[in-house]
Amino acid sequence: MPPKKPINWGLWIKVLVGGSVISIGGPALTFWLVPTEEELRSRYNPELLKRSLEGREERQQEFDQFVTRLKEYSKSDKPIWAVMKEEEERKKRADLEAARLQQLEAAARRDEMRREAGLGK
Template structure:
């Protein structure tokens, strides 16, 4: 066999693998709609219910990413700062609620002692 024929076979085989492989995978892979049809009815219902919520969560996340990217800092630092701020606000709220509960207990205790 000539050298040119060997090269032609090699190139043809390579093209078959590079182009034919992904084409075959795309041909045999089921579409998203076909996969959903294979779900049992409970999974279909749950997927439909959660789809809108997940889409909204993704949109919110993308909006946050856009806000963080406007900062001079790295996105990771901006995200961590926001997370720290949320934690601090939550901790402050818990502390305030504990203080209110303690105050209410004190008032109740004073009322109980005052009535006796």
């Protein structure tokens, strides 16, 4: 039986130290380098900062509505993208129907105005 190879402790120490540096040092370096939200805002152009603050509430509401719709879509057995496509088609049909009704109402008002003015068709 051949003799057992000795354990290379130096190699294992290098591996453990290197792994620790990478797994702990990498996120620590990222945390140290990434600016906070306040630091980013302090670097903004004042005009951009004003526009950003004005639109913040609207963007937050849009995002909240989007997340709410996603939650509703996820309750279905179908994939989310299929449910979203069906919802878009339903919305498009409703918009077309509303536009058609609006055109009919406009035509009816025009005819009524012509009759009141004494003009025939």
